[in-house]
Amino acid sequence: MHGAIDLGGTKIEAALLNADLIPIKRQRIDTPKDDYEQLLKAIQSQINWLRSTANDEQLSIGIGVPGVVDKKNGLTLTSNLPTKGRKLRQDISNLAGQDIPLENDCRCFALSEANDGAGAGYKKIFGLIIGTGIGGGICIDGKLSYGFNNLAAEVSHIPLPSTMVAKYNLPLLQCGCGRTACYETFVAGPGLSRLAQHLAEVNLTAIEISARAEAGDEKMIHVLDVWVELCSHMLDMIQLLVDPDCIILGGGISLIKNIEQKLLAGMKKVALDNTHPPHLLLAKFGDSSGVRGAAMLPLLDNLEE
Numbered sequence: 001m002h003g004a005i006d007l008g009g010t011k012i013e014a015a016l017l018n019a020d021l022i023p024i025k026r027q028r029i030d031t032p033k034d035d036y037e038q039l040l041k042a043i044q045s046q047i048n049w050l051r052s053t054a055n056d057e058q059l060s061i062g063i064g065v066p067g068v069v070d071k072k073n074g075l076t077l078t079s080n081l082p083t084k085g086r087k088l089r090q091d092i093s094n095l096a097g098q099d100i101p102l103e104n105d106c107r108c109f110a111l112s113e114a115n116d117g118a119g120a121g122y123k124k125i126f127g128l129i130i131g132t133g134i135g136g137g138i139c140i141d142g143k144l145s146y147g148f149n150n151l152a153a154e155v156s157h158i159p160l161p162s163t164m165v166a167k168y169n170l171p172l173l174q175c176g177c178g179r180t181a182c183y184e185t186f187v188a189g190p191g192l193s194r195l196a197q198h199l200a201e202v203n204l205t206a207i208e209i210s211a212r213a214e215a216g217d218e219k220m221i222h223v224l225d226v227w228v229e230l231c232s233h234m235l236d237m238i239q240l241l242v243d244p245d246c247i248i249l250g251g252g253i254s255l256i257k258n259i260e261q262k263l264l265a266g267m268k269k270v271a272l273d274n275t276h277p278p279h280l281l282l283a284k285f286g287d288s289s290g291v292r293g294a295a296m297l298p299l300l301d302n303l304e305e
């Protein structure tokens, strides 16, 4: 068996996976939001639960976190957790008495989908989660590709193309990263809502917008078309920088009907002449891919800091 912990901004989920990396038991507890010591205690209690449930004190465990884990100094940078300036991996491993690898949750998703997931059989895959935020991960031959700062695949904070800003008169909004006019401000789930506000002056969630578009609402069809155009530019950026064989979509936005066909058609419109778009695929393991990838972290030999 294998253990995994999904450390989120509101919940800490522990998952016990069988030998085939299928989750068989889960336990969720609230995330202490203000105090680092309390956060460590909560993670330790989930590690204890995993060990006792598996009846294995040496159970391999990996953790996915919603932020960037600096490979050089072990610092974990995330806006949702009280970990600023802390070496989370080191502190958890010391408490647990075993090495517990830590990785960005979107990188875990990419790792999971690259190994026996939707990306099986492809050499270079880009895992892309579009939900409340946007995150990604790059895998080559089933292994994560990190980059100098472990920032590779953070496409959400690339600025929107000026052509699109001008075409739709898009406001330059503040992003959670502290900068302005990042892709995330209009392409993540809440970004789709902002787009509907800007283009149609309605307050709707991403799910409501896609449902209305599907039912034939002309205004929402237009909003979704503009969103597809924006997202296609972001995918084009991924192709220009990484040129993956396939892009695997996860997160709430991937639930929009036929989203992969819509984005493939969008990519063909914006791509350079005489280039082939990557295969666009939906995640095979859905919401379980995060814990599946986290459980894989201790099993791989390229993840040592």
Ligand SMILES: [Zn+2]
Pocket (backbone or CB within 6 Å): 156, 157, 158, 175, 176, 177, 178, 179, 180, 182, 184
């Ligand atoms: Zn940003």
